[in-house]
Amino acid sequence: MAKHHVTATLNGSPVEFLCETQQTLLEVLRDELNLTGTKEGCATGDCGACSVTVGGRLVCSCLVLGAEVEGKRIETIEGMASGTELHPLQQKFLEHAALQCGICTPGMLIAARSLLERKPDPTEEEVRYWLAGNLCRCTGYNKIVDAVLAAAGEMRRA
Amino acid sequence: MADTVLYPERELKVVGTQPVRPDGVPKVTGLAQYGADFTLPGMLWGRILRSPHAHARIRAINTKKAEALPGVKAVITAADLPEQKFDYVGPERVAINFWHMTRNILAREKVLYEGHALAAVAATSKSIAEEALKLIEVDYEVLPHVIDVDEAMQPDAPLLFEDMITRGVQPPPTKPSNVSKRIEFKLGDVDKGFAAADEIVEASYKTKPVHQGYIEPHACLARFDTDGQAEVWSSSQGHFVVRTFTSRLVGMKVGDLRCHAAEIGGAFGGKTVVYVEPIAVVLSKKSGHPVKIMMSREEVFKASGPTSGASMTIKLGVMRDGRIVAAEGIFKYQAGAFPTSPVMNGCMCSFAPYDIANVRTIGYDVVCNRPKTVAYRAPGSPISAFAAESTMDLAARRIGMDPIEFRLKNIARPGSQTVWGAKLAHAGFAETLHALQKHPGYKAPLGKNQGRGVAAGYWFNGGGESSATVHVNEDGTVVVAEGSPDIGGSRASIALMAAETLGIPYENVRPIVADTNSVGYTQATGGSRVTYATGMTVINACNKVIDEMCVRAAKLWKVERADVIWEDGHARPAGKRAGEFEPLSFKAIAAKRTATGGPITASAAMNAEGQAPGFSAQFCDVEVDPDTGYVKILRYVAAQDVGRAIHPGYCEGQIHGGVVQGIGWALNEEYIYDRNGRMENPGFLDYRIPVASDVPMIEAIMVEVPNPNHPYGVKGVAEANIVPPTATIANAVHSATGLRLTDLPMSPPKVLAALDSARKR
Ligand code: FES
Ligand code: FES
Numbered sequence: 001m002a003k004h005h006v007t008a009t010l011n012g013s014p015v016e017f018l019c020e021t022q023q024t025l026l027e028v029l030r031d032e033l034n035l036t037g038t039k040e041g042c043a044t045g046d047c048g049a050c051s052v053t054v055g056g057r058l059v060c061s062c063l064v065l066g067a068e069v070e071g072k073r074i075e076t077i078e079g080m081a082s083g084t085e086l087h088p089l090q091q092k093f094l095e096h097a098a099l100q101c102g103i104c105t106p107g108m109l110i111a112a113r114s115l116l117e118r119k120p121d122p123t124e125e126e127v128r129y130w131l132a133g134n135l136c137r138c139t140g141y142n143k144i145v146d147a148v149l150a151a152a153g154e155m156r157r158a
Numbered sequence: 159m160a161d162t163v164l165y166p167e168r169e170l171k172v173v174g175t176q177p178v179r180p181d182g183v184p185k186v187t188g189l190a191q192y193g194a195d196f197t198l199p200g201m202l203w204g205r206i207l208r209s210p211h212a213h214a215r216i217r218a219i220n221t222k223k224a225e226a227l228p229g230v231k232a233v234i235t236a237a238d239l240p241e242q243k244f245d246y247v248g249p250e251r252v253a254i255n256f257w258h259m260t261r262n263i264l265a266r267e268k269v270l271y272e273g274h275a276l277a278a279v280a281a282t283s284k285s286i287a288e289e290a291l292k293l294i295e296v297d298y299e300v301l302p303h304v305i306d307v308d309e310a311m312q313p314d315a316p317l318l319f320e321d322m323i324t325r326g327v328q329p330p331p332t333k334p335s336n337v338s339k340r341i342e343f344k345l346g347d348v349d350k351g352f353a354a355a356d357e358i359v360e361a362s363y364k365t366k367p368v369h370q371g372y373i374e375p376h377a378c379l380a381r382f383d384t385d386g387q388a389e390v391w392s393s394s395q396g397h398f399v400v401r402t403f404t405s406r407l408v409g410m411k412v413g414d415l416r417c418h419a420a421e422i423g424g425a426f427g428g429k430t431v432v433y434v435e436p437i438a439v440v441l442s443k444k445s446g447h448p449v450k451i452m453m454s455r456e457e458v459f460k461a462s463g464p465t466s467g468a469s470m471t472i473k474l475g476v477m478r479d480g481r482i483v484a485a486e487g488i489f490k491y492q493a494g495a496f497p498t499s500p501v502m503n504g505c506m507c508s509f510a511p512y513d514i515a516n517v518r519t520i521g522y523d524v525v526c527n528r529p530k531t532v533a534y535r536a537p538g539s540p541i542s543a544f545a546a547e548s549t550m551d552l553a554a555r556r557i558g559m560d561p562i563e564f565r566l567k568n569i570a571r572p573g574s575q576t577v578w579g580a581k582l583a584h585a586g587f588a589e590t591l592h593a594l595q596k597h598p599g600y601k602a603p604l605g606k607n608q609g610r611g612v613a614a615g616y617w618f619n620g621g622g623e624s625s626a627t628v629h630v631n632e633d634g635t636v637v638v639a640e641g642s643p644d645i646g647g648s649r650a651s652i653a654l655m656a657a658e659t660l661g662i663p664y665e666n667v668r669p670i671v672a673d674t675n676s677v678g679y680t681q682a683t684g685g686s687r688v689t690y691a692t693g694m695t696v697i698n699a700c701n702k703v704i705d706e707m708c709v710r711a712a713k714l715w716k717v718e719r720a721d722v723i724w725e726d727g728h729a730r731p732a733g734k735r736a737g738e739f740e741p742l743s744f745k746a747i748a749a750k751r752t753a754t755g756g757p758i759t760a761s762a763a764m765n766a767e768g769q770a771p772g773f774s775a776q777f778c779d780v781e782v783d784p785d786t787g788y789v790k791i792l793r794y795v796a797a798q799d800v801g802r803a804i805h806p807g808y809c810e811g812q813i814h815g816g817v818v819q820g821i822g823w824a825l826n827e828e829y830i831y832d833r834n835g836r837m838e839n840p841g842f843l844d845y846r847i848p849v850a851s852d853v854p855m856i857e858a859i860m861v862e863v864p865n866p867n868h869p870y871g872v873k874g875v876a877e878a879n880i881v882p883p884t885a886t887i888a889n890a891v892h893s894a895t896g897l898r899l900t901d902l903p904m905s906p907p908k909v910l911a912a913l914d915s916a917r918k919r
Contacts, residue, residue: 020285027284036195037188039423041373042455046842049373077188090186094178097807100646100815102185103192103374103423128850135842137371137424138646140814141850143807 004067010035011079019066025059026050028066029076037077037106041135048134051107052076058114060133077106080113088158089113089151098147100138108134112148120156124149172658173870176807179650180669185421193377193393193420194452201379202231204441204451205287206434207277207294208461209269212303212527212835213316216268216276216296223293224279229286232445233294235277236264239440240409250341251502258496260407262530263436269298270318270495271527272836273460275433280441280449303527303835307469307492310336310526318495318525338497339523343505343577351484351516355475359553362471363545365884365902366828367464367492370534371819371847374423375458380438381448386410388439391418395429395643396682401674407436408443415439418673419643426819427533428463430682459840463532464829466491466499470545472508474553475516480567482553484516485509489542491523494530499523500538503618506578507881508542510616511565511587511773513574527835533684535816536617536772536877540823540884544902547613547885551892561612561889562595565775584770586799586863586873587614593861594775594797607782608792609893614775615881619874620685621766624692625678628656628699630758634745636660636703639672641680642692646815646876647808651689652696654804655870659700661727662744678763686874689804690865691766697869702760710754711742768867772878774798776817780890787910789825789891791852796882797859801873806860812875813858820883822848828903 003018010033017032026043029035029052041049043062050061053075080087089109092098099105108131115122115130122130127148128141136144184190221233242256260266265276277294281287302316309315315336324331326340352358378392388410394400397417405415422429434451441449453462468491475484487508491501501521509517519542554564569591574582591614594600604610626640638656642648653667660667680692708722711729715722715738723732728741751758779792796817803809826846830838839845864871884902892898897912 020283022285030194031284034197035188036191039192039374040194040452041375041423042842044455044841044843047373047455077186081187086183086186093186094182097176097179097647097805097811099182099185100808100811101372101374101422101424102181102190103372105185106188109186124855125851132849132851135373135847135849137373137426137819137847138815139811140816140818140848140856141853142814142855143811145850145855 006067006070008069008071009073011075017066021067023066024062025064025066025069026061029061035076035078039103039106041103048111049104049107051110051134053110053114058111077110080109087113088154089148092147092151092154096143096147096150098139098143104134104136108136108144116152116155120152122152170658172654172664173804174806175654176805177650177664179647180653181644181649190421192374192423196379196391196420197450198379198381198448201448201450202280202282202445203284203287204278204280204438204449205291206275206437207291208457209265209272209274209276211269211298211300212272213301214269214298215301216265217299218297219277220295221277224290227286227290227293229282230279230290231282231447232280232441233277234437234440234444236266238444239264239407239436253498255497256406259403262496263407263433271529273457273529274495275461278437278441280445280447305526305528305831305835307467307490307524307526310524311490311522318527336525337522338493338525341502341505341521343519345575345577346516348484348486348516348518352475355483356478357476357556358473359476359549359556360471360473361549361552361900363548363900365468365541365544367467367528367531368823368827369459369464369845370426370428372424372426372428375453375455376429376434376462377452378435378438379448379450380435380442382439382442387414389416390435390439391420392435393420393422393429395422395425395645395684397643397674398641398679399430399682400432400435403432404435404439408439416673416675419671422643422645425645426535427537427684430533430684431463433462455842456840459845460837461529463530465534465537466493466531466541468492468541470542472545472549474549476553476557478557480557480559480564482512482514482568485514487519487542487546489519489521491521491541492528492531493523493525494528495525496530497523497525499531500533503538504542507539507616508546510576511570511614512568513570514568517577519577528829535819535880539615539617539881540820543613543615543881544884544888547882548888548900551611551885551889552898562591565614566591584865586861587773589863590773590797590799590861591775593859594777594795597795597859599793599795600777604779607784607894608779609890609895610777610779611886611889611893612777613882613885613889614773615878617686617772617878617881619690619769619772620687621691621769622681622687623765624680624695625761625763626692626696626699627677627759627761628703630703630748632748632751634662634748635666635668638667638669638696639677640669640692640696641672641677642688643671643683645683646812647805648688650808651804652693655693656696656700659697660703660744686772686876690769690868690872690874693872694766694868695762695764698762698764699760702762703758706758706760707744707747710747710750710758713754714742714750715739770801770865770867770873772799772874774878774882776882776886778886778890780887780894782891782894782909784913787906787908787913789887789904789909791821791854793854795857795859796879797861798875798879799861799863799873800875801865801868802862802871803860804870804872809860809875810858813879814856816877816879817856817883818848818853820880821853821887824884824887824902824904826903826905
């Protein structure tokens with residue numbers, strides 16, 4: 001069957017790709033566009049490792065088809081830093097040792113950024129509930145929550 | 159928060175600080191390459207065909223149709239792997255039998271669990287590979303299966319291996335069974351001990367298999383060249399292990415296989431074996447293309463190692479003053495489809511925190527129709543600790559003693575005898591209990607339906623073989639090439655210790671995990687061994703570098719080597735030449751390398767001994783919802799003897815992570831099977847690991863009782879923390895409800911059923 005031709009905006013730049021009907025956005029990013037920063041932990045929408053935003057909305061890219069993003073604006077972990085300057089969340093994750101293996105980190109960062117866009121001053125509980133869809137097996141979440149709260153504080157002061 | 163430093167030591171400048179890890183930035187920008195992130199030109203996708211049956215004889219496999227599908231480049235079955243000799247090799251605690259291992263990679267005579275691999279394909283796209291799997295025809299004769307450990311031990315249980323005679327029983331049984339091995343440890347005379355006891359407490363327990371639950375599924379990329387050489391990139395705790403196992407299973411020379419350690423997305427013991435690597439190598443060999451294989455999450459649950467479920471009985475004899483005079487444990491562990499569960503560890507660790515004169519532990523290693531178990535964080539110890547530490551709590555209640563006091567009364571100290579013969583050589587257990595006892599929360603009042611529980615746990619910690627090379631660059635920076643895959647920040651701790659030893663800034667040290675052709679043999683990352691053993695190896699290499707730097711300074715000053723000392727990152731003239739020259743910095747000597755003898759580089763390799771055991775003591779407060787049975791963790795405090803925290807942030811992180819895994823084990827995680835032996839919850843939705851909103855902030859207390867055998871006092875921190883949680887929580891639930899839960903997980907339906915039956919009474 002012929003592949004779909006899709007045009008979209010990826011991390012601010014125009015992008016086009018061909019994909020099979022059943023290929024997910026996650027597969028398109030990783031296998032067709034070589035952006036492997038977005039991770040696959042389950043491919044069933046349960047772990048959040050594949051978190052990206054589409055049109056500003058936080059989604060699991062394993063639950064979105066590549067063909068669905070025609071004309072949409074997609075943001076992935078590769079677009080989070082501005083040039084060589086890390087996003088405050090990235091910086092705080094490093095400073096707070098909020099990653100051990102780091103496989104959950106891209107998804108956590110994308111999800112946390114979405115939270116702070118909506119709620120610049122979240123409580124610990126709000127952070128925990130917002131990130132409940134992003135599994136981390138290594139850290140026990142302490143330092144992730146700390147890092148998000150610290151980044152929120154810094155972004156409010158900026 | 160750090161507690162008591164008992165042994166004053168030399169002043170440290172770098173060790174104990176918390177810099178950003180050397181591999182941090184690529185991990186927050188998405189550029190770090192994990193197992194599934196590698197590609198090569200012409201690469202194919204490999205997929206694996208798995209058994210839908212829990213137990214079946216394979217009458218025939220027909221791959222013709224799959225091979226004929228356009229885009230399919232290779233199809234393999236067990237016939238493409240050489241047969242292996244039946245032989246248990248290596249130390250008994252972790253014995254390996256390649257006859258079993260090759261059958262787990264690709265089934266031969268029978269499939270032994272749902273998800274058991276039996277064929278694989280490589281194709282030009284994922285979808286073609288998937289399609290091809292459906293075209294492979296397997297003729298199965300479905301056989302009766304057995305899942306539960308107690309059922310598997312019944313005389314009439316279906317047999318996984320018709321010729322398996324239990325090892326470790328004299329005289330050997332005449333009939334085959336599913337019991338692969340029986341082991342027994344004995345100290346003193348338990349019968350006499352029980353006879354003398356004021357009180358005897360006995361209880362039986364069951365636990366379910368739980369999965370390590372790393373977020374990154376197994377993945378690898380392999381290429382096999384026509385000259386017989388191959389290369390593998392994979393997510394593994396030991397790329398040297400990948401090399402050893404894969405070369406053996408594929409039938410190639412060790413030197414022809416080069417293995418690279420990808421960044422690893424969690425492992426916890428589960429990536430100390432191979433699943434996909436030999437298959438990818440053989441597919442590559444057969445197809446002439448590089449091959450990538452990624453497991454799905456479902457495959458991870460069904461076909462990669464959980465740890466054992468178990469059935470256990472504990473008996474304790476205590477005096478009214480709190481002394482334990484006898485302890486006995488019977489531990490039956492599921493090995494999964496092939497022998498060797500961590501039951502021996504369970505037998506050794508269960509009573510190891512305590513000094514008890516009379517102890518007997520008996521272990522059974524039992525096969526059943528579920529995936530072959532593999533190491534999971536302190537393998538074996540959390541399982542036996544659930545039983546032993548729950549019974550400790552019952553005993554403390556029986557004699558009306560505070561549970562920390564009761565443990566302190568019996569705590570093992572240097573010189574205490576262990577059940578396996580060695581004497582405890584290190585302090586730290588009592589110190590850790592004291593630190594826990596001092597926590598202000600320990601005496602805080604509790605509300606309605608709330609309870610507090612205490613438990614402790616032991617882990618051996620590891621030493622073993624490591625290699626490292628330190629290269630000095632011309633600007634005074636250094637590269638440390640070592641062989642330990644970095645799971646949780648070990649490159650940071652290695653760089654800290656190298657910087658401390660060399661007397662240079664942390665930022666000037668670049669640690670890398672070198673591939674198997676670029677550094678000497680190094681055992682897998684596991685057993686909490688890396689910061690200890692690989693760290694010590696790196697320190698040795700750094701000391702050789704320092705010696706060479708002194709040689710170079712002597713040359714520059716035209717003095718004897720003996721007249722140069724190394725202090726504070728500088729070579730200084732000493733002895734009769736003291737004060738004669740300005741000290742030379744590390745950087746200044748590095749700049750003169752060409753004129754003083756060429757490249758400055760030093761290697762070290764060792765089989766590290768002298769590791770000190772890990773010990774953790776924890777308390778938690780829970781609230782049990784009487785209407786739903788839901789157990790909420792209100793507060794969790796975990797004290798652990800870390801020896802010395804090299805990077806305190808990552809040290810604490812190990813404690814947080816281990817405790818939260820333990821909370822999942824205690825409250826939710828389990829493999830659920832249907833009547834046909836098929837797993838009903840092979841996904842993160844139904845196999846529920848803790849999420850951020852399930853847990854509070856874990857309070858970690860790092861107790862530092864340095865290990866005198868390590869230059870910086872390291873003990874290893876990754877595992878002791880997961881040993882106490884299940885019992886800590888069960889003991890808290892007992893305090894909250896008056897009910898003793900002996901069956902894990904303590905999920906809401908089970909707790910509610912227990913509450914309901916108590917209400918009826
Ligand atoms: S990979 Fe998409 S949620 Fe897990
Ligand atoms: S850091 Fe490993 S899963 Fe989060």
